Amino acid sequence: MRRPADAVFRPVRGGNAFEETVERILQAVKLGIYAHGERLPAERDLSARLGVSRDTLREAVRSLQREGYVESRRGRYGGTFVTYREPQPGVGRLRRAARDLGAGLEDALVHRMVLETGAAEVAAGRVLDEAGRAHLSGRLADLEAATPGEYRQLDSRFHLAVAELTGSPTLVAGVAEARMRLNDLLNAIPVLDRNIEHSAAQHRAMAQAILAGDPEGARRATREHLEATAALLRAFLG
The missing domain is CATH 1.20.120.530 (GntR ligand-binding domain-like)
Known part of the structure; x- marks a missing residue:
């Protein structure tokens, strides 16, 4: 069965590839498809699914990292992890x-x-x-x-x-x-x-x-x- 990530991480068509990539990852994070502490797909896999270059994906990840949505970790168990926590309702x-x-x-x-x-x-x-x-x-x-x-x-x-x-x-x-x-x-x-x-x-x-x-x-x-x-x-x- 397909999962929501398959629909969210669909190929970018037209427009600004960087902005579209940021929007797709942000959607996956804010909708809880990937929750706090979970790892996003590997760079090679995610760039292929989005149909963007790995340089574009890295730029998008850096932008989201600056905003506190994700963080990149190095090493054997590294990758891009969700750090976003939903603000308190009110x-x-x-x-x-x-x-x-x-x-x-x-x-x-x-x-x-x-x-x-x-x-x-x-x-x-x-x-x-x-x-x-x-x-x-x-x-x-x-x-x-x-x-x-x-x-x-x-x-x-x-x-x-x-x-x-x-x-x-x-x-x-x-x-x-x-x-x-x-x-x-x-x-x-x-x-x-x-x-x-x-x-x-x-x-x-x-x-x-x-x-x-x-x-x-x-x-x-x-x-x-x-x-x-x-x-x-x-x-x-x-």
Whole structure:
């Protein structure tokens, strides 16, 4: 099965290769595809996957290292490791993120809704192999066992796992990009026990519908979850 990194680390097409490379790595880090302390793919592999020169990749890594997202280590067990830690959530941070999005907030929420409900429906309509079923169940279990500090990144991984089950790399990339657009906002939502319990029930409903092969149920459960998240955002923003 393809993983979100396969979609994020897809070949750079056009534009500025350096800027695109920085953006792809940043997306993998901020979405939690590679979490704090994890090692990115080896330089040779990553440059080939992105379709850029190793010099361009090194320049991008140096730029991200200066910003505190990654660090390079030498030696037998060396490589590029993620050092980024998600800032603490809070209403002040949430409002700043909303101001940054401005009038694009509602557009971003609609975009996410269309992509993720469609992804859930498609995933539920496919005949999933044992690896795919275990992958989704594992992401759900990870999310349900998450500490408050881990919750948002594991939430992101769960939603990306749903997209992976569609078998469409383009759709996985689209879901990742839609999530990235809202990432700072979603990660700033205060982690409250009652809301997490509510989200957990919604995530279980999504997974159960997909694993049961119920496309309409999967679409409905995903819509209810995303509508609840949007309502929570609006409530915090007043």
